[in-house]
Amino acid sequence: MAAITMLEGIRQAIFEEMDRDPAVVALGEDIGVYGGAFKVTEGLLARFGPERVVDAPVSETAIVGAACGMGYLGLRPIVEMQFIDFIACCFNQVTNFAAKSHYRWGAPVPMVLRGPSGGGVHGGPFHSANPEMYFMHTPGLKIIYPSTPHDAKGLLKSAVRDNNPVLFFEHKYLYRRIKEEIPAEEYTVPIGKATVRREGKDLTILSYAAMVHTSMEAAETLAKEGIDAEVIDLRTLLPLDRDAILASVKKTNKLLIVHEDTRTGGIAGEIAALVCEGAFEDLDGPIARVTALDTPVPYSPPLEEHFLPNAEKVAAAARELARY
């Protein structure tokens, strides 16, 4: 059992699902011969052939539309957005066509739409986005944003088997920077379940994707100062694991939400509302948040570093909250 990167976890999930079920096919730009911009699909075409691994034209709307049509005939397409930023090009196809299909006329769209997201790699305004909140507001979609190789693999397998359109965000900063041992045997991770990354009693830091690691780093710093932070990894954003969030808040009585997405309209606002509705009496302090700035993702390293949350910012906010 070797430790693998998150990218390898994702690769394994795709290969294993396509091996398991010939109804699983892959579509995307440069995913075949080239193996994808990040080489996630390297070897996929060689193994499964051009009928199952479709190198598509630069047409996000056509790709997602075709995936919907394939889903109606019982296939389970996995669509790659070369960068998740480009999902904006097929917004209509995702939000109006795929997401509403089952509700409107009972036709499920079993599609996974996956792609590299997130900043920290100096990709600039169009290669660093965290566009999850556009889709949080769209009933009918599921949104997964894993933080570890184990979860990425297990959740992607669940996504492929799910009967709904699932957006699967892959934080590109994590692709090759973290490694984890995963079980040798087949496993899946359920959609819609958060997990506790670090148990603590003084306050809850709620996060997902790359910010889970930032939050963990901050928690270690805080531990040395005598602040015992609990770190929760949401893993799935839609549907949100309301129970896990409330359980942790009821335990620690303080909540800090950390996300790499921009501040206004970020998920922190939604979670704050949810906690006010479900655990207001349990709160011993204001709900705090550490987020990116309300700007596009800037390109130059000092600008991007200023834009992004980091462990210091998280620790500082946690200290502030711990004082209540």
Added chain:
Amino acid sequence: MHVANSVKESQTAPKLTRQQYLDLYYYMQLNRQLEDRMVRLFRQNKIVGGLYSSLGQEAVSVGTAYALEPKDWLAPMIRNIGALLVKGFKPRDIMTQHMAKYTSPTLGKDGTSHFGDLNVHHTISPISMLGDLIPVMTGVAMAGRYLGQNIVALTWIGDGGSSTGAFHEGLNFAASQRAPFVLVVENNQWAYSTPVARQVPVKNLADRAVAYGITSKITDGNDVLAVYATTKEAVDECRSGHGPVLIEVKTHRMKGHAQHDPAEYVPKEMVEYWKARDPIARYEKFLTENKIWDAKTKAEIDSRIERELDEEQKFAEESPLPPPELAEQGVYCDGCHTIEADWQRPQKEVTPPNCSVDAIWEVKSFGSFDPDAAAKMKAASQAAQPRQSPGNGAPPARSEKIAYQSQKATSAGEEKDLDTAAALRVPFGRGPKDRAFREERAQKEKNRRGKRGRR
């Protein structure tokens, strides 16, 4: 491909059985009478939302859909009610949809022709955003081919919708995949209030097909036999692997965009011109002149339609509205549907190692403007060892451009040491040889050891 070669003019009358000729009349008249009743229901405030008339366009919906086999797939647009009837939906489905009833195919969750059926009628629901069905039906066509079903997918788009990005993306994708897909461009001269000449600078909308290297046809949309014959030809071409095909049907929208729109922007002379070419009146004349029917047969069909619609309307009007709490249900499919593909070919064919290939491009043109370069390259490639194509995946007509090489099975487990490989792959073209990258990484490593913030 030049326009002159790709565009065919209207067809001669196809050979049909007497029953088929009468069917075409039945569906067109049913379409018209159904809509006529719905106009009355609309005026009685019994239709909740909008009502979009296909008056004068019945031949398009009926003639195209009639050319499909039951196993084929279609996706209607708002004015293709006739196609839904041909495909086997009942007038009550369309009435209850418009009246937002609980008995409607969508249980009142959506209206108009926004419904479908995956199991029996092979019909995909449209959405209001135009053009989106084109990539969707491309996917249906690709999936049908993949599963060995030998189906054809067909959808319509208006002259207005032919200007959307989805139209072009979808048609290009369909063309590059040689998908068995028929796109009927229903040119009814008006995109809401804007005449076609103000939207599109080409003479015929069929000319657009040239840009995608696909076959196109133009036909008289008010001649149901021409529409049927043209579509049948297109469907046959697609089924034999020569898709996609674009058909432009020239017709006219005889009413406004919807009931609320009196369409005063349409010149009276234009309405008169098209009125004289009413598809049902023309077809009735054809049936009479060719002695396919007599007055008695016509009366029988007409009264049958009347009788059926009475019954259907009664059902629709007496149907209840949905219970309010239904609004909360059905956002997700939580196992309420079983998704299963209907395999009409051995799954083994698309399972490794049978489907495995050498993942390399075989480039047959350097793309040079210099014709000699292309010739030299051709000669060189002919001299080279002939390469085997797996013949199981690349769409046939594209094999001249792209061929996948003979199979070489590799499994995920056999991949080379991925860590070594991974180290060489860094996003944005930055590799270990990039000094800035090396320095940055060293710095980050240092930072991490110093237990400082990673970012």
